[in-house]
Amino acid sequence: MGRINSWKWVPESCDLNRVDPTGFLNSMRNKNIGFVGDSLNENFLVSFLCILKLGDSGAKKWKRKGAWRGAYFPKFNVTVAYHRAVLLAKYEWQAKQPELSDQDGVKGIYRVDVDIPADGWANIANFYDVLIFNTGHWWGYDKFPKETPLVFFKGGQPIHPPLKMSDGLKVVLENMVAHIEKAFPKKILKFWRLQSPRHFHGGDWNQNGSCLFDEPLEKSQLDSWFDPSTNGVNKEARKLNRVIEETLKGTSIRTLDLTRMSEFRADAHPAIWLGKKDAVAVWGQDCMHWCLPGVPDTWVDILAQLIISYNLGFVD
Numbered sequence: 001m002g003r004i005n006s007w008k009w010v011p012e013s014c015d016l017n018r019v020d021p022t023g024f025l026n027s028m029r030n031k032n033i034g035f036v037g038d039s040l041n042e043n044f045l046v047s048f049l050c051i052l053k054l055g056d057s058g059a060k061k062w063k064r065k066g067a068w069r070g071a072y073f074p075k076f077n078v079t080v081a082y083h084r085a086v087l088l089a090k091y092e093w094q095a096k097q098p099e100l101s102d103q104d105g106v107k108g109i110y111r112v113d114v115d116i117p118a119d120g121w122a123n124i125a126n127f128y129d130v131l132i133f134n135t136g137h138w139w140g141y142d143k144f145p146k147e148t149p150l151v152f153f154k155g156g157q158p159i160h161p162p163l164k165m166s167d168g169l170k171v172v173l174e175n176m177v178a179h180i181e182k183a184f185p186k187k188i189l190k191f192w193r194l195q196s197p198r199h200f201h202g203g204d205w206n207q208n209g210s211c212l213f214d215e216p217l218e219k220s221q222l223d224s225w226f227d228p229s230t231n232g233v234n235k236e237a238r239k240l241n242r243v244i245e246e247t248l249k250g251t252s253i254r255t256l257d258l259t260r261m262s263e264f265r266a267d268a269h270p271a272i273w274l275g276k277k278d279a280v281a282v283w284g285q286d287c288m289h290w291c292l293p294g295v296p297d298t299w300v301d302i303l304a305q306l307i308i309s310y311n312l313g314f315v316d
Contacts, residue, residue, distance in 0.1 A: 007215075007216060007265070007267075007268075008298075009261050009298045016298075016301055016302065016305065017301065017305070018301055019051060019300055019301050019304040019305075020055075021051055021052050021053070021054040021055030021056075022054075022055035022056075023055075024052070024055070024304050024308075025052060025055045025056060025073055025075070025076040025078055026076060027308060028076065028078050028129075028307075029076045029077060029078065030076075030077045030078070031078060031129040031130070032078065032079040032080070032081075032127060032128045032129055032130075033048075033078075033079070033080045033081075033128065033129070033130040033131075033132075033307075034067075034080075034081055034082070034083060034121075034124060034127070034128040034130070034131045034132070035081070035082040035083065035131075035132045036082075036083045036085055036088070036120075036121045036124075036131060036132070036133050036134075037084075037085060037086070037088065037132075037133055037134035037135050037193070038084075038085075038086040038134060038135060038136070038137050038138055039084075039086075039137070039289065040134060040137060040193075040196040040288070040289065041082060041132065041133075041134045041193065042068065042069070042082050042084070043196075043289050043290055043292075043296055044132070044193065044296050044299055044300070045069070045070070045080070045081070045082040046069075046292060046296075047292055047293075047294075047296035047297050047299065047300050048080055048296075048300050048303075049070075049071045049080060050292065050293075051297065051300055052071070052073060052078075052080060053071070055073070055075075055076075056073040056074070056075040056076060058073075058074050058075055059071045059072065059073050059074075060072045060074065062079055062081055063081075064081075065081070065083075065123065065124050065127055066083055066119060066120045066121060066122070066123060066124065067081040067082060067083050067120075068081075068082050068083060068084040068120065069081065069082055070082060083120040083121040083124065084120050085117070085118035085120045085121050085135075086135065086137070086138040087112060087118065087135060087138055087139070087172060088117065088118060088121075088133070088135045088172060088173075088176045089112050089113060089114050089115075089116060089117065089118060089172045089175065089176060090112070090113045090116040090117065090118045090119065090122075091110050091111060091112040091113070091118070091150070092110070092111055093108060093109075093110055093111075093148075094108055094109050094110075094111050095107070095108035096108060105146065105147050106146070106147060106148075106149070107147050107148055108148060109148065109149055109150070109151040110144060110148060110149070110150050110151070111151055111153055112150050112151065112152050112153065112168065112172065113153050113154070113156075114152050114153065114154050114159070114168070114171045114172045114175045115154050115155065115175045115179075117176065117179055125183045125184045125185070126185065128188060129187075129188060129189065130188070130190075130191075130307055131184070131188060131189070131190050131191070132191045132192075132193055132256065132303070133176075133180070133190070133191070133192045133193070133253070134192065134193040134194075134195075135172075135173075135176075136195050136236065136237075136240045136244075137195075137196075137236075137288065139165060139166075139169045139236075139240070140165075140236070141165065142204065142205070142206055144165070149165075150165060150168055152168045152171060152172075154171075154175075159171070166243075169240075169243065170243055170247070173243065173244060173247040174247055177247055177248065177251055177253065180251075180253065181251055181252060181253075186252065189254075189307065189310055190252060190253045190254065191253065191254050191255070191256040191303070191306070192244060192248055192253050192254070192255055192256060193256040193258060193299075194237075194241045194244060194245070194255055194256065194257045194258065194259050195236065195237035195238075195240050195241050195244075195259055196237070196258065196259070196262055196288070196290075197225075197226060197234060197237040197259055197262050197263045198233075198234045198236070198237070198287055198288045199211045199213070199225070199234060199265075199266040199269060199287045200233045200234060200285075200287045200288075201213075201266075201287075203233065204233045205283070205284045205285070205286075205287065205288065206284055207233075207284075208284065209233060209284065209285065209287060210271065210287070211266055211267075211269045211271050211285060211287035212271055212272070212285075213266040213267040214267055215267050216264040216265050216266065216267055216268075217263070217264050217265075217266050219264075222263050222264070225263070225266075226238050226263055237259050237263075238259070241257075241259060254306075256302075256303065256306070258299050258302065261298070262295055262299075265290075265294075265295050268290055268291055268294045268295050269285075269286055269287045269288065269289065269290060269291065270285075270286040270289060270290075270291055271285045271286060271287060272285055273291075274286055
């Protein structure tokens, strides 16, 4: 762990100071910050909370407004929380759908309503002053195989012809971005965190992929790991980023691009150190989430500076 934490990201042509927990909380007094998305945004949130708790020893757990987890900092009247919504859109399991009766091997479907936000963040539009969205890591056939596929609905009806997963992602992104633009006040500072890169070597998470590295990758190695043209197991980040960035063009949502800096850190994942007996045997190595302290702490430094630089996020 000491070696992992010995590496520090140093940007070119600018300074990146560590966030001052007390100073930042004071600048956010009477305001709230929310994270919405999958477990990588939760990873981000946990890092943020660990840092901010140094600025208010009276911090309390907070799980309201549909939040999965969070904290309230009473000294400053600030709430920072995470809302779990892995696809952003609402989805639910449905068994034995008539429209799939002619498909062999289908046990049921996960119905995705592309135009309805997931329950976890459906009612937060007037609570937060800063929001950080993401999705991406659940959009794969390892999560939703052909036996239990995603089936996309709009206006309460199945979309015809049925969408492939990649096309479904595009439609969900378009609809969720449109919802954010319409339902959330313009004064809210909105970010979309681009993909967090994975570092599976030798196979995917369910194919004995591993990440037992003790130092970062070299710059010359990055394209062979992450360029979609190589068709490697870690291609998802750059591939999905292109779709997300295209969808966000012309909107009020700012991209938070932490992908490139994180691509170097093949050494910074939990790997086999998962904290539970037999976890590796069941789930494989974790080469997707990040150790803490670790890479997300630098994400926090960047996000905090951006919030301050945008006039505390309340002037576009």
